[in-house]
Amino acid sequence: MLNPAKCILFSGGAPGAEQFFGSLAESWGIEEVNYSFEGHQIERNRGVRVLTNEELMLKDVSLSYVSRLMRRDYSRGPIFRKVLQSICWQISSGHQVIIVGSIQPDNTVKGGTGWGAEFAKICNKPLLVFDQPRGSWYAWENDVWVEKRDPVIDHERFAATGTRFLEDNSRVAIQDLFARSFKREA
Numbered sequence: 001m002l003n004p005a006k007c008i009l010f011s012g013g014a015p016g017a018e019q020f021f022g023s024l025a026e027s028w029g030i031e032e033v034n035y036s037f038e039g040h041q042i043e044r045n046r047g048v049r050v051l052t053n054e055e056l057m058l059k060d061v062s063l064s065y066v067s068r069l070m071r072r073d074y075s076r077g078p079i080f081r082k083v084l085q086s087i088c089w090q091i092s093s094g095h096q097v098i099i100v101g102s103i104q105p106d107n108t109v110k111g112g113t114g115w116g117a118e119f120a121k122i123c124n125k126p127l128l129v130f131d132q133p134r135g136s137w138y139a140w141e142n143d144v145w146v147e148k149r150d151p152v153i154d155h156e157r158f159a160a161t162g163t164r165f166l167e168d169n170s171r172v173a174i175q176d177l178f179a180r181s182f183k184r185e186a
Contacts, residue, residue: 001183004028010093010159013044017100017162035089059088094159096126116161153181
């Protein structure tokens, strides 16, 4: 089990999964870094790190590439590009990546959250996804999703993101994940 006082959660502070991960991190005494940018609406104000335009450009991605990789068409809007860039900052900062969403038949994760999963795969980071519709955890191993019972966070620096539409089964799964991963101080 990890000592929460030595851990850092990297996230984005958005409503839903990111807000829930952040609230739990705070309750466990885990440091929190929420990457954001000017004009971005977030729910968490603890550990906010506002990225400059220059910093965002360091993680710039081709929307054509992302659309091809994800097999869906993404918005060409400047705010969406900044969201993708900030997700890259989250994933790059963590040594393990945890996502809540929905795994699609093509092995991608639904929505903008899916870019976080794909970027974690590209960076060869340990990737754990809670699939809300199935109610199960999955790890990306050897280019396939493998169902995991009772997984843990095993890196002190971890990134977490996910759907804005968090369901009760996901809340319970995240709470249980934290309880299995971190030791409470006596």
